[in-house]
Amino acid sequence: MNILSGFQNIFKIAELKNRIIFTLALLAVYRIGAHIPTPGINGEALSKFLVERGGALMGFFDMFSGGALSRLTIFALGIMPYISASIILQLLTVVIPALGKLAKEGEAGRKKITQYTRYGTVVISAIQSFGIAMGIESMSQGDFVQSPGWSFRIMTMITLTSGTAFIMWLGEQITERGIGNGISLIIFSGIAARFPNAVLNTFSLLRTGELHLILIVFLIIVMVAVIGVIIFMERGQRKIPIQYAKRVVGRKVYGGQSTHLPLKVNSAGVIPPIFASSIIMFPATIVGFIAVPWVQSVARQLSPGTVLYTILYVGMIFFFCYFYTAIIFNPQDIAENLKKHGGFIPGVRPGQNTSEYIYKVLARVTFGGAIYLAVVCILPDILGVYFKIPFYFGGTSLLIVVGVALDTISQIESHLLTRSYEGFLKKGRIKGRRG
Numbered sequence: 001m002n003i004l005s006g007f008q009n010i011f012k013i014a015e016l017k018n019r020i021i022f023t024l025a026l027l028a029v030y031r032i033g034a035h036i037p038t039p040g041i042n043g044e045a046l047s048k049f050l051v052e053r054g055g056a057l058m059g060f061f062d063m064f065s066g067g068a069l070s071r072l073t074i075f076a077l078g079i080m081p082y083i084s085a086s087i088i089l090q091l092l093t094v095v096i097p098a099l100g101k102l103a104k105e106g107e108a109g110r111k112k113i114t115q116y117t118r119y120g121t122v123v124i125s126a127i128q129s130f131g132i133a134m135g136i137e138s139m140s141q142g143d144f145v146q147s148p149g150w151s152f153r154i155m156t157m158i159t160l161t162s163g164t165a166f167i168m169w170l171g172e173q174i175t176e177r178g179i180g181n182g183i184s185l186i187i188f189s190g191i192a193a194r195f196p197n198a199v200l201n202t203f204s205l206l207r208t209g210e211l212h213l214i215l216i217v218f219l220i221i222v223m224v225a226v227i228g229v230i231i232f233m234e235r236g237q238r239k240i241p242i243q244y245a246k247r248v249v250g251r252k253v254y255g256g257q258s259t260h261l262p263l264k265v266n267s268a269g270v271i272p273p274i275f276a277s278s279i280i281m282f283p284a285t286i287v288g289f290i291a292v293p294w295v296q297s298v299a300r301q302l303s304p305g306t307v308l309y310t311i312l313y314v315g316m317i318f319f320f321c322y323f324y325t326a327i328i329f330n331p332q333d334i335a336e337n338l339k340k341h342g343g344f345i346p347g348v349r350p351g352q353n354t355s356e357y358i359y360k361v362l363a364r365v366t367f368g369g370a371i372y373l374a375v376v377c378i379l380p381d382i383l384g385v386y387f388k389i390p391f392y393f394g395g396t397s398l399l400i401v402v403g404v405a406l407d408t409i410s411q412i413e414s415h416l417l418t419r420s421y422e423g424f425l426k427k428g429r430i431k432g433r434r435g
Helices: 002-010 014-033 043-053 055-064 080-095 097-103 107-140 150-177 182-192 195-207 213-234 271-288 293-301 307-328 331-340 352-386 395-418
Strands: 237-244 247-249 252-254 258-264
Touching (some): 080 097, 080 107, 182 395, 213 395, 271 307, 307 352
């Protein structure tokens, strides 16, 4: 009943209600745009060809575009160019000192980096869309492209780049004037939009006798269990105790309080599975279009569900978990800041010893997070290949859906609590991935 009253309280707060309506309206605009075809292309014939020949990579990127890529609509590139640009900028802040200094300048620096991210998104979108136009034209043979030539290439490049820029604008508007993170909600809506078809396909298999009712029940139990594990792990932290020494300034005593340094179990989020999938499946997709027997054999070995793919996938998830955590988390900087402000870890000397201790704890925590990510991501392949069970909401998509839902509900609850309304739970609060 408390959850129901929590949702009822949403409509009692005018600002929160308007923010939610604004968010839903912009997400509806995005879903409508995902069905508007790109000019000069036979979308139906192209979609059939891409689904048959595109392989796993097509399915992976199509997930982020909400099905727009396989149909090659105006939103075919989705939000992936923006994500790529954001990740590149984060990496460059470590490599380029000027960007690193800019990132530490607070709100002004953040706005400048956001501006660079926008420029990077447009550049990446233009390159990708031009490559798509060239690729479709070379595969077409008159079936997909109505009027091949430079006019088609430029038109496709402008259309797809504009579509991505518009999606980026929608995401920023949702973040600023709506509720939740706009980019994350756009990805969430694209994944969730495919869920009804997955349910219909499952019931179709049940009607034809290809899937038994007991397996459906088992599938639901597994899905609920995996969601519970994801919620638990995404909120999981290793808290390192921090003690601040007392300082006497005049007649006042400062410090002396105890706090903790939270180390998230999964600091890298969904970045490792996204990067790992892209790197492995990209060559598999490319060679999948080459009609040579031994090349086709290599493509099959790199397809999801095979032993080679699973080993490479898990290995790369571990690598990117440690790599990305090392980029966003610097134990040496933390140790120096603690020493500067009179903080220390009980039983550990300040300075280098503190840095080494934090690094050791972080390595162990990240190892657990990598195991969790690997298990969740390979679960759909295990159930699909070995048990022939269609586990749709698994892997990266399930991580995104649950994480975004937690973050959004947490923001809604914060609005409720600041206006003296009850949250969704009687005891405690719903915490997002950043909570």
